[in-house]
Amino acid sequence: MFLRNYWYVAATDAEVGRKPLPRTILGEPVVFFRTEAGAPVAMEDRCAHRHLPLSMGKLVGDELQCHYHGLRFGTDGRCTRIPGQEQIPRGAKVKTYPVAERYHWIWIWMGDPALADPAAITDFHWLDDPNHWGAKASYLHVEANWQLVVDNLLDLTHLAFVHDTTIGNLADQAATAAGYNIANYHNRFYVLPGLSCGWAGLAYVGYPYQAWSNAYNVLWVYGHELGHNFDLWHAGSLNCSPQVIGGGCSVNEYGDRFDIMGNNSNTNEQMHFNAMQKAALNWIPASSVVTHSSGTATYTLSPLESGGQATYAVKIPVPSDANRTYWIEYRQPIGVDSGIASSNGAQIRVAAPFQFPCTNCGGDDTEILDMTLGTPGNFGDAALLLNQTYTDATYGVSVTVTGVTTGPAGTLTLSVSAPGGGTARSRRSRGAR
Numbered sequence: 502m503f504l505r506n507y508w509y510v511a512a513t514d515a516e517v518g519r520k521p522l523p524r525t526i527l528g529e530p531v532v533f534f535r536t537e538a539g540a541p542v543a544m545e546d547r548c549a550h551r552h553l554p555l556s557m558g559k560l561v562g563d564e565l566q567c568h569y570h571g572l573r574f575g576t577d578g579r580c581t582r583i584p585g586q587e588q589i590p591r592g593a594k595v596k597t598y599p600v601a602e603r604y605h606w607i608w609i610w611m612g613d614p615a616l617a618d619p620a621a622i623t624d625f626h627w628l629d630d631p632n633h634w635g636a637k638a639s640y641l642h643v644e645a646n647w648q649l650v651v652d653n654l655l656d657l658t659h660l661a662f663v664h665d666t667t668i669g670n671l672a673d674q675a676a677t678a679a680g681y682n683i684a685n686y687h688n689r690f691y692v693l694p695g696l697s698c699g700w701a702g703l704a705y706v707g708y709p710y711q712a713w714s715n716a717y718n719v720l721w722v723y724g725h726e727l728g729h730n731f732d733l734w735h736a737g738s739l740n741c742s743p744q745v746i747g748g749g750c751s752v753n754e755y756g757d758r759f760d761i762m763g764n765n766s767n768t769n770e771q772m773h774f775n776a777m778q779k780a781a782l783n784w785i786p787a788s789s790v791v792t793h794s795s796g797t798a799t800y801t802l803s804p805l806e807s808g809g810q811a812t813y814a815v816k817i818p819v820p821s822d823a824n825r826t827y828w829i830e831y832r833q834p835i836g837v838d839s840g841i842a843s844s845n846g847a848q849i850r851v852a853a854p855f856q857f858p859c860t861n862c863g864g865d866d867t868e869i870l871d872m873t874l875g876t877p878g879n880f881g882d883a884a885l886l887l888n889q890t891y892t893d894a895t896y897g898v899s900v901t902v903t904g905v906t907t908g909p910a911g912t913l914t915l916s917v918s919a920p921g922g923g924t925a926r927s928r929r930s931r932g933a934r
């Protein structure tokens with residue numbers, strides 16, 4: 502039994518052309534082709550006359566001509582021509598199926614055509630977004646239940662054991678032969694020649710500290726996968742438009758473009774880990790993260806990229822919600838952060854644990870919040886700028902950017918309020934003037 506009222510991937514876009522392509526979908530023979538205008542078509546691969554597979558025939562314009570007695574069928578499945586006969590019976594037709602072309606795949610709807618809504622197609626935008634993602638279109642034919650394939654691909658822990666003589670072993674031998682004592686290396690990064698798989702990089706989160714690049718000799722793969730080896734998860738974004746946080750939200754697991762643990766393959770935009778992640782790694786001292794628990798206070802932050810500064814982040818744990826903790830930091834266009842605007846302002850994130858019961862929150866360390874609600878879903882302008890205030894009305898937390906100076910020795914000054922307390926305090930960074 503098959504679930505019919507769903508979109509299924511039937512072929513890659515490159516497979517479907519002007520040569521009829523036969524394929525069995527949900528147990529039914531289907532033939533695919535493109536019209537002269539390039540639109541994909543799917544119809545029953547069985548002639549209405551003597552049931553020869555129509556995929557054995559040929560295209561005449563946008564009509565598929567059967568190879569046996571030459572009946573032709575239009576893109577709506579109706580017979581348009583019977584050689585030697587003027588009358589075409591109304592029942593001379595074959596079934597057609599709704600199709601859609603998206604994410605380099607041809608999708609087919611095998612159920613009730615009236616219910617076929619392309620908007621319901623599963624989002625695989627990373628296969629169709631060369632500015633931000635690397636993707637390769639290919640497939641491997643496995644003679645097994647498809648659920649076992651999914652199970653295998655999700656199970657990374659088997660790599661070091663099942664593939665111990667294949668994935669990485671020859672590389673280890675080559676490194677040893679070249680004079681390296683690999684026992685001295687905590688992390689191992691294997692760059693593969695290019696597999697027919699839909700991933701650019703893979704890594705363990707933590708031990709055994711191994712990572713793989715699928716022929717991507719680029720920083721956005723190396724830095725990201727090593728981040729996983731360092732125990733980091735992804736840097737996501739939280740879109741709760743029309744509000745900053747609360748109500749119905751969606752999470753993009755890789756949505757933080759200001760963090761290499763998000764996704765941004767643009768040149769020169771493979772950016773620093775964020776302050777929460779650097780604090781977790783002890784890359785910035787614990788004393789450089791100020792916790793604001795109550796009352797009103799002023800803080801002065803230094804750019805996260807500038808070493809040796811006193812204060813890099815303000816952390817605001819919301820007292821009445823253990824699952825909402827804000828992290829605020831300041832970034833400047835320095836080094837690998839050169840893609841950040843100097844007028845960046847305060848970047849505000851929430852960190853795990855998150856209060857939203859979304860299924861993919863578990864893969865994120867942090868989620869950046871969008872402080873510019875006029876451009877929903879655009880996190881390039883997520884920062885809170887000078888003289889702007891963010892207010893969490895639910896919990897009475899507010900943050901105002903009261904001062905900004907740019908450059909490596911620049912500072913960002915914040916006024917932060919949270920319920921309780923009331924004593925005004927201030928803390929300045931070493932770089933403040």
Ligand code: FES
Pocket residue numbers: 548549550551552553567568569570571572
């Ligand atoms: S079987 Fe197709 S035309 Fe006769």
